[in-house]
Amino acid sequence: MVKGRRLHLINSHILGAFNFDKKCTALDEYRERGRQINIKLLHDKFYEPFAEDYKQVWDLMKEKEDLFNHVLYADLSREGLKERSQRQINHIVPKCNVTYESIQENPLRKLGMLTGIGSNDLISGTRSLVHFCLYIETVQNLGTAKHLGIIKRAYALKDYGCCGMTELGHGSNVAKVETTATYDHSSRELVINSPTPTAAKWWIGAVGKTANMAAIFCQLIVDGTNHGVHAFVVPIRDYETHKPINGVTLGDCGHKSGLQGIDNGFLLFKNYRVPYDALLDKYSQISPDGKFKSHIKNKEKRFGLMLTGLITGRCSIVIVSELHTRNALTIAIRYAAVRKQFGGEIERPILDYPVHRFRLMPHLAKDFAANMSMKLICRLYNGRFRLIDSEPESPDVTEFHALVSVFKALHGWYGQKAIQECRECCAGHGFSSYAGFAKLRADNDAHMTWEGENWVVIQQTSRWILKVVQGTFKGHPIRSPYLQFIYLNATKPRFSNKEQLKHAEWLISLFEYRCNYYITESLNKLQENGRSYQDMTVAWNRTQVHYLIDLAKSFGELIQLKEFNNFVNDLTKKCPATGQVIANVMYLFASHVLDQETSSFKNTFDAEQAKWIAETVDELCDEVGEDSVKIIDAIALPDHVIASAIGHSDGQVYQRYTQAVENAPGCFDPPSWLNLIHETRKAINL
Amino acid sequence: MVKGRRLHLINSHILGAFNFDKKCTALDEYRERGRQINIKLLHDKFYEPFAEDYKQVWDLMKEKEDLFNHVLYADLSREGLKERSQRQINHIVPKCNVTYESIQENPLRKLGMLTGIGSNDLISGTRSLVHFCLYIETVQNLGTAKHLGIIKRAYALKDYGCCGMTELGHGSNVAKVETTATYDHSSRELVINSPTPTAAKWWIGAVGKTANMAAIFCQLIVDGTNHGVHAFVVPIRDYETHKPINGVTLGDCGHKSGLQGIDNGFLLFKNYRVPYDALLDKYSQISPDGKFKSHIKNKEKRFGLMLTGLITGRCSIVIVSELHTRNALTIAIRYAAVRKQFGGEIERPILDYPVHRFRLMPHLAKDFAANMSMKLICRLYNGRFRLIDSEPESPDVTEFHALVSVFKALHGWYGQKAIQECRECCAGHGFSSYAGFAKLRADNDAHMTWEGENWVVIQQTSRWILKVVQGTFKGHPIRSPYLQFIYLNATKPRFSNKEQLKHAEWLISLFEYRCNYYITESLNKLQENGRSYQDMTVAWNRTQVHYLIDLAKSFGELIQLKEFNNFVNDLTKKCPATGQVIANVMYLFASHVLDQETSSFKNTFDAEQAKWIAETVDELCDEVGEDSVKIIDAIALPDHVIASAIGHSDGQVYQRYTQAVENAPGCFDPPSWLNLIHETRKAINL
Incomplete structure (x- = not known):
């Protein structure tokens, strides 16, 4: 089928209705703008820890580029897409040497392979994940030595x-x-x-x-x-x-x-x-005499252990939703550098317009933030993966669950908003399937509700935080390094000038205060609701909106900011110029979070402070916008992995796009239902 | 094809894998809850002005129910969907007696037919609109007597x-x-x-x-x-x-x-x-001697007139996006009344949970608000439609453009957010195409960018408002009834207690003040940017974010609130109980707008006031949630028009849903690519 299509493509390239006699230079012109950055350095740091895994998978994709090019498959039927995915899996997975032994040694490698596949197509990524994580890890986490044969058969793809x-x-x-x-x-x-x-x-x-x-x-x-x-x-x-x-x-x-x-x-x-x-x-x-026995007497605890197989699935979402968000931003930013509209006799790239920068750049900043939390989860993954096996009730496992939960929800939400905005930013052409957003949005949409519905799953994070806080009331120390800020930044840091919004340490203390603010507010509201409703479950449910959900989000954003700051510091050491450009992205992330805040925390700022925040967002959107094509060049996935007709790194938007259209099935065919048009004409007497 | 499918449906109903031996009563049980309302009264008022037009179109759909049932067509190819749409058009349009003469008499009727079709399927609605509005009205608005024959042929569907x-x-x-x-x-x-x-x-x-x-x-x-x-x-x-x-x-x-x-x-x-x-x-x-002439010497003005054909298309979006939003809410609210999860031994409908009510009810309130602005646009339509022909440069036409522009953008945005939230609120099952959200979201998505990209089009509204304000500087009176509030509510109304958020007059003066606030802020920013950038276009572009966009939105929301209040007053006269229930929906609309405000206007409230707003939102979500199944019964489109497997008024969610799944092509078939599975097994040596 692909072969036939290729031929069609070649044929109509010769006969094509669209005659592009010169290359479009708009993207290269934009590349010249903005400040210089060390693209390789940023690229390498951004791709940690999966650079090698991704390279392996993406090189394999390159071998059969057409099989991974969505543009060619927009019209494929449901059954056809399933077949295509199986072909993709057959082409990649057996070559990745993912065995029981290799994964025991380095569990993260499995996530590397799976999200590498998923970065191009969530279908094949998920199909592989279902088998390699949901199935295998359930058997492994909950089974015993006698099940090892089943696990090994599964790794060797004898069973699916x-x-x-x-x-x-x-x-x-x-x-x-x-x-x-x-x-x-x-x-x-x-x-x-x-x-x-x-x-x-x-x-x-x-x-x-x-x-x-x-x-x-x-x-x-x-x-x-x-x-x-x-x-x-x-x-x-x-x-x-x-x-x-x-x-x-x-x-x-x-x-x-x-x-x-x-x-x-x-x-x-x-x-x-x-x-x-x-x-x-x-x-x-x-037992052989037919008696049930378990060394975990508590039924609820036992139940909790049954769910440990979900964790890798959630981790994969933390990773892959960032990749998809990045793909959407890559397409939208490159397109915006090429697309010209308005601006006088010589039209200007739409990426020049402040509104357009305001629409896109905060999402770029959030994508960076998500990349930071992704790295954190990956850093913890191997240790926690083993702990789930050996000591599943360890507080480190609970902490990991809480971290994964908030980022599973946040990254999915970031993605859905970003992809939709990117699609809209490409206006009409963003509606074409060949742009790529339709697939990205539909795929990422699944993350909202699978592996734990976001609004349910994020409650695990707030529950964990409040349990730790309640523990302190009984004199227990705070063990988790991610919660050391509790009680430390309990008063609001002074906010006396706009420039503070570009000081990382000050921003971090503000974000710490913000999380503490939500802890206090949530505890007060919980108490109040506890008095009103007696039943603590009801009180808990009534404290979600405006309190516990905001608490969990504010915690996630705090962790992201801290990780982001470490990233920028490290970058700055290696290349101050690059560090400065990316620091701006971090400031934008932080100030945009504050600007878009809708809770009562926003009202802890006075009108002047609120304006400082808004102005900083506008200014940073502008600055980051000017640098954005270079930043995207550093972090973008390869063209053949993104597979968008309008987001290619060569900037030949219109040529690739019209080619995709001309080569789609039936482009030049008359309707197979021409008879219905004739019928219509006869329906009414003139 | 449909016939074959029907047979399959009947067959597998007999052989079905799912044996539902009793009816699900959950939806009916929820119907008993909440306060009594006059469903017929609310229905009739909500359906103005299109009750008759919609009845005609929807009755025609009922005649060929399968042809309009999306559940049966989820797998149709691109070409197949085009054919299906032509069949739908052929079935409906010729019977609607839409002629040149009848439309000259009542232009609005055309919008009634088109949006009636579009309420079920935007494909056929748009295809009809392209012909009846974009094509015919362009010829009519810009042509002369000699083109009348072409127009009449088009009305009779001789030409498409x-x-x-x-x-x-x-x-x-x-x-x-x-x-x-x-x-x-x-x-x-x-x-x-x-x-x-x-x-x-x-x-x-x-x-x-x-x-x-x-x-x-x-x-x-x-x-x-x-x-x-x-x-x-x-x-x-x-x-x-x-x-x-x-x-x-x-x-x-x-x-x-x-x-x-x-x-x-x-x-x-x-x-x-x-x-x-x-x-x-x-x-x-x-002229016959080859000279160009025009009685409109200004090239820009002439250009403006060329675009008048867009107005009906935008009006159709104002109408149809509200209908689609309503469909999504109907599905999600009914599903939430049936779906039970958590809550102890006896599980509770998810519609009982405060979070779920908070996620859905503000969108219901916005849908009501959109219905109000839809009615306003329709009330003005016939007069303005004729004015575009006779006096296209009239300020009333400009005003109409400004009103349509803001509601075109707002309604589209409302819809996209609401449909996405509804989809997520149905969790996994919301991801099934048989639920209906995939189509609703993809269809409504087009509204974001066609007929004027939303962020561009909404600028027409702020431009119009500021022009009128600037006119007053030169002593021109404010003619438009929609702008009479300018200068009138220039100081913020006192906000001394929470109960004020349930007083319509106070809310209206607050919303008037809010719009005036943005006018002042925008003018100041424009002046500041004018000094910084000289070029007024640049200054204008730099004043969009945080200023002009917010101004336009706040104006649209003000008009919606006023129209909403008139609606509630009228309803209350006829049935106080119903009026009270719907007044709550209005208060929720207003307080939610204030709660979700992110601009500096939010900081004109102190922390206590901000909490009053948040608490009011929570309380109203709860109250409206309790009444919501009845409200939906009053405003929902007929089941055969919505055509969702999980949103039917009979509440048989699981039965209809499994039936849809069982009857989909290939449900029980082995993979046609079984060979690939065998291939996989051989890829790795165990």
Whole structure:
């Protein structure tokens, strides 16, 4: 198919309706503007820690460039996109040497491969992640030595696995899943059932078409007693025939907002009998005499451990949503440097206009901030990954969950807003699929709600912070290095002149104060609501809006600012000029956060201070805008990975775009429904 | 095709994997909650002025329900969607008796038909609008008596027309389009040319497949002099063969973010000769001796008149984006009443949670506000429509442009935010195409940038306001009834207690003050920037962010609040109970606007006042949330028009949703690329 298209492309290039007789130099002209930076230095630091992993994956993509070029596949059917994705996976994954042993040594490498794939296409990234993380890590985290063979088969792609947690009727509230696994002592088997239609496992990646194995979460019932949710590893399709196994009904969840190439499916079980060893029995076992036992007596704690398999999925979102945001910004900024409109006889690039800079640059700043928190999560990942196995109840694991949760939510939100703004900034041409935003937006949209709905998941962060604070009331010291600011910056730093908004230390203390402000406000409101509603869950729920959500966000933004500052300091040591340019991006991030604040914290500033903030945002947007094409050159993914007709680094926007249009199927064809036009003409008498 | 699908549907209903043995009563239970309202009264008032037009169109849709049911068409190809749309148009339009005469009598009827169609599917709505408004009204506004035959043919659908304004290289800056129409006196013909590739007319609806006629905008060149942009009506396809006419190259613009069923296309001209009468010659003519003449000497003014054809398109956006927002809210609110998650042993509907109410209810309030401004625009429409013809330079026309511009932008933005939030509020299931959000979001997304890019178009409103203000400096009285507040509420009304946020008159004076605040701030900033930059265009551009954009928005919100208040007063007279419930929605609109304010105006409140606002938002979200299912019942479009599997008024969310999934093509099929799975297994040695 690709071959045919190529030929068409070559043919119509010769016959093309659009005759571009000279190269467009607008992007190169913009490249000359702004301050000089060390592009290689910024690039290398920005790509940490995945430079090598990405290079490997992206080089493989380059080998089959067409297979990874979205422009050529805009019209592909749902089934066609699934096939294409399988081809992509087959081309890349086996060459990446991701084995059980290599990943035990360096777990982060797996995330490197997966997000490298996902940076081009979230479909193939997610399909790989479902297998390599959700499936394998569930078996690994919750299983025991006897399951090692299953894990190794999976790493070698002999099996393709899925992870059946979510059900039609239960997403966030996993504790309430309806699927049951009832122990039958007579045969020492487990009998799996979906007692109602809403018990259907739903949205399960790889179930629709690919998987032959599944890790599934069911209520474990032994001798009539429900011991809560446990995980089981079971075949769902016959290995040879690929047909559903007796007792398993499965199908594809159909058309979606995006990601059509992922075969999300549903699973229903009817008296499906599996041997005892299907139980992933690290934390719970059934003794040979048929008794349930677990060294973790607390059912809720046991449940918490069941969910540890989600963490890598969330980490992948922290990483990949930043990559997609960056892709959108790359396209929009390059396009804005080329696109000219208004400005007198000689029209000016739209990137020159203050409004356009205001629309794009804060998102660039947020993308930098997200890159910083991504690095933090990656730095912690290997240690925490091992701890989840050896000491899952360690406070370091809880802290990691809290950090990942807030960045999972923040990065997804950053992405959705940025991609939408980038699309709008390219005006009409941003609406073309060949621009790339439609796919980026639809793909990133999934992050809002999968692997933990954002508004639910971010509550883990505020809960953790407040628990630590409440611990201090009982005299417990604050262990987490990320919470040392509590009580330290409890009074607002003096804000006496506009220039302070360009001092990192002052900004950090302001952000620390801001987070402390939300802690105090939240605690007060919680107390007030506790008095009004008695039930602490109700009081907690009533303290989300304007309090706990803002607390979690302000914490995430504080951590980002601190990490950003370390990044800038390090950069400055190596190249002061580059450090200065990127420091501006950091100041923009901070002042934009303050400017866009809608909570009562904003009213701790007086009108003059608020204006300083607004003016600083405007000025920095302008300055960063002038430097932005160079900054993008440093951080952009390679052209063949972004695969946008209007965002290419050579700046040939119109030529690539019209070529994409001319080569799309049916561009010059008459309507196949011409008869309907004739029919229309006859409908009314003149 | 539809028939085959129906059969499949019936078959698998019998064989279905999901066995729903009892009806879900959750939605009906929520209906019992909240305060009683007069649903019919609210419905009738909300549907003004289009109740009859919509009834006619929606009844026609009911006749062929499947043809308008998006759930059945999620997998349709681009070409298939175009065909489907033509079938929809053929089914509805000829029965609506939209003729030249009937529309001259009541121009608004046309908007009723078009937005009625668009409420179900923006594809068919837009395709009809392109012909009935963009094409016909361009010919009518800019042509003369001799063009009447063309208009009448178009009304009778003998011709299908398009409107070629935008070019590949020029969207917003229409004055700079490159296409030329050069007058050749020897034959009294016009010779049309696209001198460069970027001169291609681009995105032109109906060019891709349907149109045989075009109104096109070209630089008129007479005797070597460019007289600026003028419009011409020309054939582009042979009436009989439907092939492009010699000298015309045309094609389809390809795959888009959405709206695949619209055949947006491109047009290139090469020495295309058309007779003199192709010139729409109301404002400019070429005399028989070959001299250009126009009674409007000012080239810029003449150019302004050329754009009057855009106004109806913008009005349609004002209307249809509110309808789509309402559809999204209908789906999300009903789903939230049915979906249960957390809350203890017996789970609670997610609509019960304060966070969920905070996420949805402000959008419901904004949708009401948009419905109010929609009604205002419709009330003015007929008068202004005629004025555009008879007295296009009247200040009433300018005022109308300014009003339409701000609401075109605001409603589009409201819609994009609301639809995205609704989608996220339905979590995973919101990502399914059968929910309906994917289409709503992609369709509404087009409004951001077509018919005037929002950030550009909204400047017309601030420009108009400041011109009127500057007029007062010269002693001109303020004529517009919408600007009478200027100078009247120049000081901030006292804000001494929280209860004031539920007093409409006080809120209106606050919103008037707010708009006056932005006028003053903008004028000061303009002056300051004028001193810094000399060039007034630069100064103007540098005053957009934090000033002029906020001014325009605050004006739009003020008008919405006033209209909303009139609506509530009228409702209260007829039914005080209903009036009270909807007054809450209005207070929520107002307090949410104030709460989410990010500009320095927010800092005119002290911390206590800011908290009053936030608390009022929280309380009103809660109250409106409790009433929301009933409110939605009153304002929702019929089920067959919304066509969502999870938003149906009968509340059978899971049953309809699983049915949609089971009946989608290939649900139970094995992958057609099974060979690739086998290939994967062989890639690595175990």
